[in-house]
Amino acid sequence: MHAIVFSPRAEKVRAFFADVLGMPSADAGGGWLIFALPPAELAVHPAEGESRHELYLMCDDIHTTLAELRGKGAEVAREVSDQGWGLLAAIRLPDGSEFPIYQPRHPSPLQP
Numbered sequence: 001m002h003a004i005v006f007s008p009r010a011e012k013v014r015a016f017f018a019d020v021l022g023m024p025s026a027d028a029g030g031g032w033l034i035f036a037l038p039p040a041e042l043a044v045h046p047a048e049g050e051s052r053h054e055l056y057l058m059c060d061d062i063h064t065t066l067a068e069l070r071g072k073g074a075e076v077a078r079e080v081s082d083q084g085w086g087l088l089a090a091i092r093l094p095d096g097s098e099f100p101i102y103q104p105r106h107p108s109p110l111q112p
Helices: 010-019 062-071
Strands: 025-027 033-035 075-082 086-092 099-106
Touching: 010 033, 010 086, 062 075, 062 086, 062 099, 075 099
Parallel strands: none
Antiparallel strands: 025 033, 075 086, 086 099
């Protein structure tokens, strides 16, 4: 799967992904970093109205992860809330947008 984050401050967001989130990358040329993603999941939910797509970071322990990210200078845009299916929060990207992050409680095809 290839996911894309569009941003008017793409260089700063790329640096955030590399330096704060610690995501490994390859330079596809001209500073266009392509980031490696860990194993991923894809879910399809019913929706009323138009189709849409959402992108979330996942972690095993949201409180530890958010503490580590704060220690690297990340801003937590939304504190942890219990959604039943998982614990949800959001971090702020350098362009001001929010990037959701959650600790799932649902079964995962990635877990043995």
